[in-house]
Amino acid sequence: MxxxxxxxxxxxxxxxxxxxxxxxFYRARPFGKLGILAWLQSVxxxxxxxxxxxxxxxGIYINIAGILFLVVTSAGxxxxxGRQLRAxxxxxxxxxxxxxxxxxxSSLAANSPQxxxxxxxxEIPPLPEDDLNAxxxxxxxxxxxxxxxxxxQDGAIFKGNLRGEAEEVHNRLTASLxxxxxxxxxxFLVENTDGRPVVIVLPSRNDPxxxxxxxxxxxxxxxxxxxxxxxxxxxxxxxxxxFGNPGRFREALPIGVGILTILVAHxxxxxxxxxxxxxRLSWPFFLPAVQIGSFGAITRFESLLPNRxxxxxxxxxxxxxxxIVSLLMVVxxxxxxxxxxxxxxxxxxxQGSILVGSLARVVLGSALQSPLVSVHPLVVIGWLxxxxxxxxxxxxxxxxxxxxxxxxxxxxxxxRATIATLILLALVSLGNTLAxxxxxxxxxxxxxxxxxxLNEVTEPDDARAALGLLALxxxxxxxxxxxxxxxxxxxxx
Numbered sequence: 001m002x003x004x005x006x007x008x009x010x011x012x013x014x015x016x017x018x019x020x021x022x023x024x025f026y027r028a029r030p031f032g033k034l035g036i037l038a039w040l041q042s043v044x045x046x047x048x049x050x051x052x053x054x055x056x057x058x059g060i061y062i063n064i065a066g067i068l069f070l071v072v073t074s075a076g077x078x079x080x081x082g083r084q085l086r087a088x089x090x091x092x093x094x095x096x097x098x099x100x101x102x103x104x105x106s107s108l109a110a111n112s113p114q115x116x117x118x119x120x121x122x123e124i125p126p127l128p129e130d131d132l133n134a135x136x137x138x139x140x141x142x143x144x145x146x147x148x149x150x151x152x153q154d155g156a157i158f159k160g161n162l163r164g165e166a167e168e169v170h171n172r173l174t175a176s177l178x179x180x181x182x183x184x185x186x187x188f189l190v191e192n193t194d195g196r197p198v199v200i201v202l203p204s205r206n207d208p209x210x211x212x213x214x215x216x217x218x219x220x221x222x223x224x225x226x227x228x229x230x231x232x233x234x235x236x237x238x239x240x241x242x243f244g245n246p247g248r249f250r251e252a253l254p255i256g257v258g259i260l261t262i263l264v265a266h267x268x269x270x271x272x273x274x275x276x277x278x279x280r281l282s283w284p285f286f287l288p289a290v291q292i293g294s295f296g297a298i299t300r301f302e303s304l305l306p307n308r309x310x311x312x313x314x315x316x317x318x319x320x321x322x323x324i325v326s327l328l329m330v331v332x333x334x335x336x337x338x339x340x341x342x343x344x345x346x347x348x349x350x351q352g353s354i355l356v357g358s359l360a361r362v363v364l365g366s367a368l369q370s371p372l373v374s375v376h377p378l379v380v381i382g383w384l385x386x387x388x389x390x391x392x393x394x395x396x397x398x399x400x401x402x403x404x405x406x407x408x409x410x411x412x413x414x415x416r417a418t419i420a421t422l423i424l425l426a427l428v429s430l431g432n433t434l435a436x437x438x439x440x441x442x443x444x445x446x447x448x449x450x451x452x453x454l455n456e457v458t459e460p461d462d463a464r465a466a467l468g469l470l471a472l473x474x475x476x477x478x479x480x481x482x483x484x485x486x487x488x489x490x491x492x493x
Contacts, residue, residue, distance in 0.1 A: 037084055044077045079462040125149060125156035127201075131181060132156065135201050138176040143169045144199055155185070155202035162189075162197040166457040167307070173199065174454070186304060190456040191410070197457050208302050208451075211282050219283040226263070226286040230293035231256040237343075237380060255381055258329070259293040262322050262385035266392075269321025270299060270314055277310045279303045287441065291434065292384045296392045298445060307455040308407040312464050315403035316471060322389040323474070329382030330356060333375060334363040341374040349373070350492050351484070355477040356383055357492055368492045386478045391438060393475035396421035397446040401475065404468045406449055407460055414449055422447070 029036070125132055132149075139146040139158065146160040162169060170189045177187050186207065188200040211219075228243075234255035235242030242252050267284050274281045284297035299318075305311050347368050350357045360368060360379075367373055393401035395417040402421075406414035422439060429436035460468075482492065 044074050047074055074466075076466075079466055125151040126154055127156060131184070134180045135177065135185070138173050138180065139199075143172055144197075146199070152200060153202060154206060155200065158199040158201070159192070159196075160199070162457075166197065167455060170307075170455040170458075177201070186454065188452055188454055188456065190452050207304060208300070210280070210302055211300075216283055219285050222286045222288065223284075225288040226294045227256070227260065229288040229290050230259040230263075232290050233259060233293040233384070236290070255377060256293070258378070258381035259384060262326050262329075262381070262388065263294055263297070265325040266318045266322030266389060267297060267299070269317035269319075272321075273314045273317035277306070277313065279305065279310065279314065281314075289437075292387060294388065295438070295441070296388050298398070301450065305450075305453040307453050307458055309458070309460045309464065311403055311450060311453060312407035312460045312468065315400045315407065316464075316467060319389045319393050319400050319471060319475075322385060323471075326382045326385030326389060329378045329385060330359060331363070331382075333378030333380075333382055334360060336376040337364065337374055337379065339374050341376050343375050343377060343380055344372045345375055345380075347371060347373055347492060351482040353383070353386070353478055354480050354482055355474065356386065357482050358477075361492060390475040390478040393471055394421055394438070394442075395472065396442050397448055398450055399442065399446055401472065402446070403450055404471065408465050408468050410459075411449055411452070411456075418442075418447055418449075 025036075127135070135156070136146065136149070136158075139160070140163075142163055144158070144160055144162055146158045148159040150157040150159070166189060170187070173189075174187050177185060183204055185201050186204055188202070189197055190200060192198045231249070231252045232242045234252035235245070235248065237255060238251055240248060240251075242248065263286065270281060280302035282300040282302055284299045286297045287295040289295045301314075347370060350360045350368055350373070360373075364373065392399055393404070395401040395405040395414070397418050402414060402418060405417050422442060425435045425439035425442070429439055459465075
């Protein structure tokens with residue numbers, strides 16, 4: 001049975017979720033059909049969580065298949081509602097554009113034809129005059145009606161009114177800029193602090209730079225260190241210190257190779273999607289860790305990203321590839337486990353993860369009630385891989401999870417998610433050195449967001465948003481442990 005404290009925690013989670021939904025409905029009502037459809041999307045996304053915790057609070061067990069069914073169904077409904085939302089909003093968007101066009105036409109008729117681009121120059125942009133005039137010539141009443149020019153870094157910001165769909169307008173402006181000035185400049189379409197789209201033009205000399213030779217050497221050193229710590233982690237799992245007993249290399253090699261396989265799968269996932277979108281990536285800077293072999297790798301973009309969809313695809317591809325390989329190892333290892341398997345783990349070991357504990361319960365059944373559970377080495381290797389990929393999915397800074405949140409919800413939400421993650425890690429680190437390590441890594445190396453995409457306004461589609469939320473959900477179920485009461489209900493321990 002659940003203890004009083006556990007029941008209180010579950011009840012608090014449900015009350016907070018219901019409160020958020022109620023507040024969202026109150027805020028959505030004034031916007032009519034569009035507001036209600038947007039609110040229903042948030043309901044659909046929270047439903048798996050509400051059912052998961054609510055049914056467990058009532059003592060009803062849902063296995064991993066049921067959880068996945070809820071998540072997949074929720075994602076399908078989310079995509080359907082997104083299509084309805086776009087269809088319902090199309091008329092409103094067209095009316096708004098027509099109103100803006102009429103207002104602009106009236107303004108042009110009342111003034112001079114030369115005012116197609118109205119200028120307001122608090123400071124002269126640091127661009128050659130001919131280039132600046134050529135850049136101004138790309139704007140028009142049917143794309144982006146520029147009303148103000150402001151100096152910014154080595155280029156200029158153009159404020160005005162967006163007169164079409166953001167992706168189409170960005171493509172047209174970029175093509176026009178290249179026809180006039182070649183590859184000298186980059187055109188960014190981003191949101192201003194007031195939420196309105198602005199165009200920023202910067203010289204191409206500000207593009208990301210390739211890795212220096214010294215950086216490549218450092219990346220190689222970190223790779224060697226990660227190979228060593230992977231073998232050390234394997235030795236610790238086999239109850240010996242590899243660094244102190246390097247002669248036992250062959251014993252540690254299979255598990256060490258398994259850990260490295262997951263790390264390589266993660267990086268290959270990033271690389272394949274980067275190649276598909278013609279984006280250059282730096283060499284991965286692996287983070288050695290004795291406890292689990294490695295905490296993953298830091299990879300930088302060496303190309304400007306065309307839009308947030310590409311940021312999402314590349315960010316998700318790594319954890320997806322590494323997570324699938326890890327999950328296959330766990331399931332295969334559980335199926336191969338038998339009383340004579342290599343590892344004898346205390347049954348409390350399976351309380352460390354909702355995802356792995358649920359999988360073990362489905363495959364091993366009543367065997368989890370024994371004080372010691374015999375498992376195949378692939379279970380341990382796959383579990384380590386799930387943890388490594390889940391840690392990289394934390395919604396902070398330039399971690400894969402932070403990039404996913406930035407791609408789906410924008411820079412403001414990503415910034416808030418980073419702060420919340422750091423605060424949570426700081427609290428957890430009071431009793432967990434692993435959380436302290438990650439807080440330090442994120443704060444000093446990864447807390448900054450990715451630089452804006454060339455088209456920062458267009459959001460990823462609903463299918464990508466659903467996949468991102470599924471990845472974050474699986475991250476939480478991997479890292480969140482089972483409470484003793486819940487583990488007892490599942491028959492673990």
